[in-house]
Amino acid sequence: MKRDPDIQRVEERMAPRVLSLDGFLGADHRPLEEILDADRRDVEQMGLSNQLIGRRLSELIDKTVAMLGRPLHVGNIKATYSEAMGRMPCPWADGRFPKGEIEILDESKGLRLLVTPSSGHMIEHHGFYEGRGSRYRVDPALAAELLGLTALP
Amino acid sequence: MMTILVAALVVCVSAVVLAILLLAAERFLINYGPCRIDINSGRKSLTVEGGQSLLGSLKNEGIFIPSACGGRGTCAYCKVKVLSGGGPVAPTEEPLLTGEEIASNVRISCQVKIRNDIAIEIPSDMFDIRQYKGAVENIRDLTYDTKELRIRLMSPDSIKFEPGQYVQLEAPAYGRNPEPIYRAYSISSPPSDSHYIEMIIRRVPDGICTTWVFDVLRDGDTVMLNGPYGEFKMTDSDRSMVWIAGGSGMAPFWSMIRHMKETGSKRKCTYFFGAVARRDLFLVDELQAISAEMPNFTFIPALSGENVPDDWTGQRGLITDVVARSLENPPDVEAYLCGSAGMIDAAVKMLTANGVSTDRIFYDKFN
Amino acid sequence: MIAQVTQQPVAASLIAILFAAAITDNILLTRFLGMCSFLSVSRQMKSALGLGLAVVFVTTATTAINSVLYRQVLIPLEKAYGVPADTMILILFIVVIAAFVQLMEMFIERVSLGLYFSLGIFLPLITVNCAILGSSLFMVTRQLDLLGSLIFGLGNGLGWWLAIMLMAGIRTRLRNARIPPALDGAGITLIIAGIMALAFMGYSGMIQVQ
Numbered sequence: 001m002k003r004d005p006d007i008q009r010v011e012e013r014m015a016p017r018v019l020s021l022d023g024f025l026g027a028d029h030r031p032l033e034e035i036l037d038a039d040r041r042d043v044e045q046m047g048l049s050n051q052l053i054g055r056r057l058s059e060l061i062d063k064t065v066a067m068l069g070r071p072l073h074v075g076n077i078k079a080t081y082s083e084a085m086g087r088m089p090c091p092w093a094d095g096r097f098p099k100g101e102i103e104i105l106d107e108s109k110g111l112r113l114l115v116t117p118s119s120g121h122m123i124e125h126h127g128f129y130e131g132r133g134s135r136y137r138v139d140p141a142l143a144a145e146l147l148g149l150t151a152l153p
Numbered sequence: 154m155m156t157i158l159v160a161a162l163v164v165c166v167s168a169v170v171l172a173i174l175l176l177a178a179e180r181f182l183i184n185y186g187p188c189r190i191d192i193n194s195g196r197k198s199l200t201v202e203g204g205q206s207l208l209g210s211l212k213n214e215g216i217f218i219p220s221a222c223g224g225r226g227t228c229a230y231c232k233v234k235v236l237s238g239g240g241p242v243a244p245t246e247e248p249l250l251t252g253e254e255i256a257s258n259v260r261i262s263c264q265v266k267i268r269n270d271i272a273i274e275i276p277s278d279m280f281d282i283r284q285y286k287g288a289v290e291n292i293r294d295l296t297y298d299t300k301e302l303r304i305r306l307m308s309p310d311s312i313k314f315e316p317g318q319y320v321q322l323e324a325p326a327y328g329r330n331p332e333p334i335y336r337a338y339s340i341s342s343p344p345s346d347s348h349y350i351e352m353i354i355r356r357v358p359d360g361i362c363t364t365w366v367f368d369v370l371r372d373g374d375t376v377m378l379n380g381p382y383g384e385f386k387m388t389d390s391d392r393s394m395v396w397i398a399g400g401s402g403m404a405p406f407w408s409m410i411r412h413m414k415e416t417g418s419k420r421k422c423t424y425f426f427g428a429v430a431r432r433d434l435f436l437v438d439e440l441q442a443i444s445a446e447m448p449n450f451t452f453i454p455a456l457s458g459e460n461v462p463d464d465w466t467g468q469r470g471l472i473t474d475v476v477a478r479s480l481e482n483p484p485d486v487e488a489y490l491c492g493s494a495g496m497i498d499a500a501v502k503m504l505t506a507n508g509v510s511t512d513r514i515f516y517d518k519f520n
Numbered sequence: 521m522i523a524q525v526t527q528q529p530v531a532a533s534l535i536a537i538l539f540a541a542a543i544t545d546n547i548l549l550t551r552f553l554g555m556c557s558f559l560s561v562s563r564q565m566k567s568a569l570g571l572g573l574a575v576v577f578v579t580t581a582t583t584a585i586n587s588v589l590y591r592q593v594l595i596p597l598e599k600a601y602g603v604p605a606d607t608m609i610l611i612l613f614i615v616v617i618a619a620f621v622q623l624m625e626m627f628i629e630r631v632s633l634g635l636y637f638s639l640g641i642f643l644p645l646i647t648v649n650c651a652i653l654g655s656s657l658f659m660v661t662r663q664l665d666l667l668g669s670l671i672f673g674l675g676n677g678l679g680w681w682l683a684i685m686l687m688a689g690i691r692t693r694l695r696n697a698r699i700p701p702a703l704d705g706a707g708i709t710l711i712i713a714g715i716m717a718l719a720f721m722g723y724s725g726m727i728q729v730q
Contacts, residue, residue: 002557065495069429083493084357098494159601171619182626
């Protein structure tokens, strides 16, 4: 299959050891376009949008990062940022985000999500939830439940 | 029979003609010949083979521009001012440059291909940056996720730097990515220890270089690094200093304070070191011993976690809040920051809100 | 065949060839050639525009070059040695196209970097685009002269460009549409292409194309 060179360049940056050790795609061997399409479809079926999920996740991430490692409590959610030095570029090269990871827990529902400071940006602006099997894969349904998002009217 | 031969001949002749055409085109169209790189209006002039990237050509000539991604056009560290001969800005550069930078001819040097004579401008201390080969002398644990890496320099066998500067450590290529990558680490040893370089490295989840340092690197291994880089140095003034660090942000200050002690500096300095829990603290005893010897130096560790034990006698709370509480005469202090990007952002915000002017707040570009 | 058309006054027949190639006999929507890049690079208008223009340029040029090759080399060879020109065209045309695209990539990079950044990156993609080869092969079946081939190639290229631009436009809109999951992606794109082809068939009465 012939590919759009722009998408191909982004996909190359997502490979292991280019920007991060394990890359952004995990064990997902589908082309990036297919990954994006499949997640967008799932999100639409829930009656949500990438923009909404991404924006809400970004808000939570920004607040958690500002806590510098001290856990953030919002309702039932406990979010903790493991700090790291340096910044990580987005594979689309349109922003750089603090390194490190954020664990979002909702013990009342027994939910756990591991994201990076760039996750919200990538979902909002690129519809990218990372590949299946990636350490920071954001399952849209899980994210929606954690963030308390319900279908748009 | 004749027909087949002629047919084969026609195909061969056409292929040969086209191949010759392509070779000729390669020879004349994409052979840029020797090109001249003029650096800082005649300060240095290099002649390189055209067709390579500006970053790569400079590196081959022993001029190192900071770059983390190995020339893939993602890290945006290798910015260089191209005065002439750079050609139009490539689509791969655009997202990495601000409008202001494009207007002042700043380019991403790994994405600039040398096609003709080119004139560039770089900070003059970049001429002093060298590539070093060293051997791991010792790796010791500072905390459960932080290590101190001590490297003996082999060739060249000594380095000159100012405390606060950083080097780039090369994580060699392995696995699927054939390019080595580079990560910046502040030097934590004092300049007097010139045959060695120490770094404080905290494990980054999913990090390429830190995982290599933690899991692969052993005593005696050969490592490559280049440096020193960075404008994060103490100024010559005698204004009192506020140092704010978190995690492995300790490194430049560990170099600075030992340098100040060796040179007998009397400058007033308060060092705030923030951590979440006690297990994240390190070098506390050493720093407290130094502060006992140096009356103008105060070391203030602070813990921000939820379950700080009762016997903790130091400060509590977010490091930014701790600093805000004890900041004296803000318009007249210089602030030096090193830590995670989140900490730097928060500290800059807090300091400016308290009246420290932005040109007296210093932190490393790689954050 | 088109022979009837070419007997008309030259300008009129050229316009007819151009129009027929671009619209009524659109190489993508009626012959379904060049589908691969059509499906995969029609997500965004910007990429579709770049690729479409690259195809216009390369199709025009290679159809003309291959026309010269066919008339000046292969036909005389057939007459002299009995090498059947029609069996030679496939292999020679594709080699010519591949070499031409390579040459062009180098040429554009040398001459205009701006053009190289906007079009050049698509050139490697179309080295083996079947619409381009198809244009050259149809040129032979239609027995066009050099000028006719040039216009025919241009028409085919423009037709392909038009089709991918339309598709990119539709797909941009489609992003907000609810599509049955099984049809999302390539499925719905093919269905749209089919409907577009039906629409283009509506033009077929306008010019006599046999």
